[in-house]
Amino acid sequence: MSSNTLLKKPVKLALIQLASGSDKAANLSHARDKVLEAASAGAKIVVLPECFNSPYGCQFFPKYAEAILPSPPSAEASPSFHALSSMAKEAKVYLVGGSIPELEPESKKYYNTSLTFSPSGDLLATHRKVHLFDIDIPGKITFKESEVLSPGNQITIVDLPEYGKIAVAICYDIRFPELAMIAARKGCFALMYPGAFNTTTGPLHWRLQGQARAMDNQCYVALCSPARDMGATYHAWGHSLIVDPMAEVLVEADESEQIVYAELDGGKIDETRKGIPIYTQRRFEVYPDVAA
Ligand SMILES: NC(=O)CCC(=O)C(=O)O
Numbered sequence: 146m147s148s149n150t151l152l153k154k155p156v157k158l159a160l161i162q163l164a165s166g167s168d169k170a171a172n173l174s175h176a177r178d179k180v181l182e183a184a185s186a187g188a189k190i191v192v193l194p195e196c197f198n199s200p201y202g203c204q205f206f207p208k209y210a211e212a213i214l215p216s217p218p219s220a221e222a223s224p225s226f227h228a229l230s231s232m233a234k235e236a237k238v239y240l241v242g243g244s245i246p247e248l249e250p251e252s253k254k255y256y257n258t259s260l261t262f263s264p265s266g267d268l269l270a271t272h273r274k275v276h277l278f279d280i281d282i283p284g285k286i287t288f289k290e291s292e293v294l295s296p297g298n299q300i301t302i303v304d305l306p307e308y309g310k311i312a313v314a315i316c317y318d319i320r321f322p323e324l325a326m327i328a329a330r331k332g333c334f335a336l337m338y339p340g341a342f343n344t345t346t347g348p349l350h351w352r353l354q355g356q357a358r359a360m361d362n363q364c365y366v367a368l369c370s371p372a373r374d375m376g377a378t379y380h381a382w383g384h385s386l387i388v389d390p391m392a393e394v395l396v397e398a399d400e401s402e403q404i405v406y407a408e409l410d411g412g413k414i415d416e417t418r419k420g421i422p423i424y425t426q427r428r429f430e431v432y433p434d435v436a437a
Contacts, residue, residue, distance in 0.1 A: 149411030149412060149414055149415045150332075150411075151309050151332055151333070151334040151364070151411055152308055152334040152409060152410070152411030153307065153308055153309055154307070154308065154411075155408055155409065155410045155411070156189050156190055156308050156408070157186075157187045157188045157190075157406060157408050157409075158188060158189075158191075158365075158387060158406065158407055158408075158409055159183035159186065159188035159190070159191045159192070159404050159405070160191075160367055160368075160369040160404065160405050160406075161179045161180065161183060161191065161192065161193050161194070161369065161404050162194065162369065162370055162371065162372050162383060162398045162401075162402055162403050162404070162405070163176055163179060163193060163194055163197050163371055163372060163402060164371070164372040164374065164402040165194075165196075165199065165200070165371055165372075165374075169198050169209060169224070170224070172197060172198045172199070173198055173225060173228040176193055176197055176198070176229075176232065176243075177228065177231075177235070179404065180193075180232045180233075180235075180236045180238065180240065181232070183236070183238070183404050184237065184238050188238060188406060189238055189239065189264075189307075189308075190238065190239045190305070190311075191236070191238045191239070191240050192240075192241040192243070192337055192339060192369040193240070193339060193369065194243045194339050194340070194341060194369050194370050194371040194385075195243055195244045195257070195316050195339045195341040195369075195371070196243070196244055196245065196246065196257070196341060196371070197243035197244070197339075197371065198243075198245050199246060200377050200379070201341050201371070201377075201379045201381065202378050203290060203293045203294075204378075206246040206257075206294060207246075207248075207255065209245070209246045210245075210246040210247060210248035210255055211223040211224065211225055211245060211246070211247060211248060212247070212248055212249070212250050213226060213247050213249075213258060225245045226260060226268075229242040229260055229262055230262050230266040230267075230268065233263065233265075233266050234262075234264065234265055234266030237264040238264055239261070239262070239263060239264060239305050240261065240262045241311075241337050241339065241369075242259060242260045242261065243259065243339040243369065244257050244258055244259040244272075244274065244315050244339050245259075245260070246294075254295040255293055255294050255295065256273040256274065256294060256297060257273065257274035257277075257290065257294055257315055258271060258272065258273050258274070258297075259271070259272040259274075259313050259315055259339055261313055263305075269303050269304070269305075270301050270302075270303040270313060271301070272297065272314060272315065273296070273297025273298075274290075274294070274296065274297055274314075274316070274317070274318060275296055275297050275298065275300070275314065275315075275318055275321075275324065276296065276317045276318050276320065276321050276324075277290040277294055277296050277317065278290045278317040279291050280346075282346075285345040286343055288343075290317075300312065300314075300324055300327055300328055301313045301314065302328055302331055302333060309332070309333075309334045309411075310332050310333045311333055311334065311335045311336070311337050312325070312328030312333045312335075312336045313337050313338075313339075314328075314336070314337075314338055315338065315339055315340065316338060316340035316341055316342065317340075318338065319355070319368070320350075320354060322357070322358065322361055323435075325358045325361065325362055326361060326435075328362075329361075329364050330362075333364060334364055334365060334409065334411065334414060335364055335365035335366065335409060336358055336359075336362070336364060337367050338355075338367065338368045338369070339369050340368050340369065340370055341370055341382075342381070342382040343380055343382055344373075344382055346382075347381075347384065348382070351368065351370075351382050351386075352384065352386060352394065352397070355367075355368045355386055355388045355394070356388050356392045356394065357392075358388075359389065359390060359392045360392035362390075363390045363391075363414060363417045363418050363421070363423070363424065364414060365388065365389060365390060365414075367385075367386070367387045367388075368384075368386050369385045370382055370383050370384060370385050370398075371383075372400065372401055372402040372403075373400035373401070381400075382400070383399060383400030383401070384397055384398055384399065384400065385397070385398045385405055386398070386405070387405065389407075389417075390416075390417040391413070391416075391417045395407040
């Protein structure tokens with residue numbers, strides 16, 4: 146086990162493939178139990194899935210949406226914000242709180258928003274899903290988040306003082322390598338994606354996207370899905386997974402509720418970048434359009 150300049154010391158990461166239902170309070174309480182379980186198993190960074198406090202679907206966003214701002218939001222207006230802050234503090238972990246539907250009270254706009262908390266329960270970062278999930282595969286799946294949601298406009302990099310920097314983005318965001326590459330080039334040791342692929346795109350693209358982002362950027366990548374619920378309107382793919390900087394899948398869930406763990410080690414980032422030194426071989430003079 147070793148460290149490097151990106152990841153100061155090895156850290157155990159947990160992805161909670163949560164089974165959520167329609168009862169928000171029950172989802173929050175269940176998430177708390179699972180975060181505590183992950184912490185008891187030694188995890189110091191814990192990730193929840195996209196829309197972990199509600200069913201996933203455009204018809205549900207307004208009903209489950211909460212105000213995040215103005216800060217600090219009240220417990221009544223934002224129960225999920227408060228629950229996440231408390232569970233991070235109780236478990237003493239960095240918590241990437243999946244995502245929740247957010248209502249911005251002044252503009253009345255809805256967002257798909259991820260909140261990251263420190264082990265003392267402080268909010269470290271807010272990521273609003275940048276790329277909305279609008280797809281149409283005839284006979285298979287049509288989904289249009291943009292009918293209800295507005296997009297965020299920022300790449301989110303979070304400094305975890307004990308470890309280093311991570312990037313947080315949400316699900317469909319993973320299909321845009323530009324976002325991942327910029328985050329990695331700004332020094333993130335891991336890219337965290339709370340997500341909820343589906344049973345059409347999941348089998349083909351979920352793992353591939355995770356491995357591609359890890360291979361391109363030679364850093365850790367984590368994808369955290371809800372468990373599959375065949376009684377829900379949206380059938381999540383599941384298969385939460387953690388990929389190492391060499392693009393090897395270290396651990397992968399099936400579709401049921403479970404927690405997957407992996408030890409992240411800065412030495413693996415160094416080893417990969419030393420062996421395949423694309424970081425120093427880039428030719429930005431040949432493709433200046435992508436230079437930072
Ligand atoms: N929740 C999402 O953004 C789903 C993305 C997805 O399924 C995909 O194929 O991309």
